[in-house]
Amino acid sequence: MAPYKERANREDVPAAGGRRRGGFGRKKVCRFCADHNLKIDYKEANALKLFVTERAKIIPRRISGNCAKHQREVARAIKRARILALLPFTVAQHS
Amino acid sequence: MDETTTEVAASEPVLGAPTFPPGTTLREYETIFALKPELADEAVDRFKERVRSLIHREQGKAIKFTVWGKKKTQYELERQNRATYVHVDYLGQGGLVAEIERNLRMSDDVVRYQTVKLGDEVSADKPVEQDLKLAGDADQPERPPREERERREEFGGDGGGEGEEFESA
Numbered sequence: 001m002a003p004y005k006e007r008a009n010r011e012d013v014p015a016a017g018g019r020r021r022g023g024f025g026r027k028k029v030c031r032f033c034a035d036h037n038l039k040i041d042y043k044e045a046n047a048l049k050l051f052v053t054e055r056a057k058i059i060p061r062r063i064s065g066n067c068a069k070h071q072r073e074v075a076r077a078i079k080r081a082r083i084l085a086l087l088p089f090t091v092a093q094h095s
Numbered sequence: 096m097d098e099t100t101t102e103v104a105a106s107e108p109v110l111g112a113p114t115f116p117p118g119t120t121l122r123e124y125e126t127i128f129a130l131k132p133e134l135a136d137e138a139v140d141r142f143k144e145r146v147r148s149l150i151h152r153e154q155g156k157a158i159k160f161t162v163w164g165k166k167k168t169q170y171e172l173e174r175q176n177r178a179t180y181v182h183v184d185y186l187g188q189g190g191l192v193a194e195i196e197r198n199l200r201m202s203d204d205v206v207r208y209q210t211v212k213l214g215d216e217v218s219a220d221k222p223v224e225q226d227l228k229l230a231g232d233a234d235q236p237e238r239p240p241r242e243e244r245e246r247r248e249e250f251g252g253d254g255g256g257e258g259e260e261f262e263s264a
């Protein structure tokens with residue numbers, strides 16, 4: 001496993017100088033900014049599952065579209081939920 | 096403190112909340128602790144009342160207990176994949192959290208706990224709420240993870256085994 005190498009090769013990391021939205025992928029808007037009734041709560045593990053991958057990693061905000069503030073809150077909630085075993089830290093891979 | 100709790104698990108009398116001078120503000124916290132799944136309902140209730148007494152003895156005020164019931168955990172806690180979660184909302188000041196967590200840490204029945212501060216200057220008049228008891232997850236047969244777990248350990252165990260085999264072949 002070589003996570004760093006993998007990261008360096010990722011295509012979806014924009015080169016310095018800004019990103020191109022070549023027709024695909026619309027501008028994402030932070031869903032928590034858009035809807036103030038949505039709460040971020042570490043006790044609501046099911047709601048937080050939207051923001052973790054199948055392997056239980058936190059989805060980066062460039063994918064989820066969360067703004068910085070709400071991404072921080074989501075990440076904190078996920079970490080709190082993990083401590084209580086309401087969310088997994090990682091998922092064993094079945095091969 | 097004028098709250099009459101319906102199902103006090105008898106044995107020890109539960110200590111009521113202290114009286115606070117008018118205008119007192121306290122911090123508000125919530126602590127969630129996970130108890131071993133084999134604990135019977137009565138034992139969970141007794142544990143809950145012990146925590147309530149402790150909060151009151153330490154000059155805090157228990158607002159509400161919610162027993163979430165037995166839930167599946169997302170990873171094993173002390174080799175089990177279920178636990179009974181209890182949530183408590185309370186007011187208090189410096190030292191109370193440390194004292195509660197010290198007690199939780201010492202108990203063999205507690206497999207996890209976590210405290211979060213909810214507010215800084217909350218009126219000590221905040222009303223006490225009725226305790227709540229939730230159903231938890233539906234009972235499922237315990238996972239038979241033996242082989243699976245052993246398989247996983249095999250993977251983690253031998254680093255570089257493959258290379259050696261290749262060379263000797």
Ligand SMILES: [Zn+2]
Pocket residue numbers: 030031032033034066067068069070071
């Ligand atoms: Zn936002």
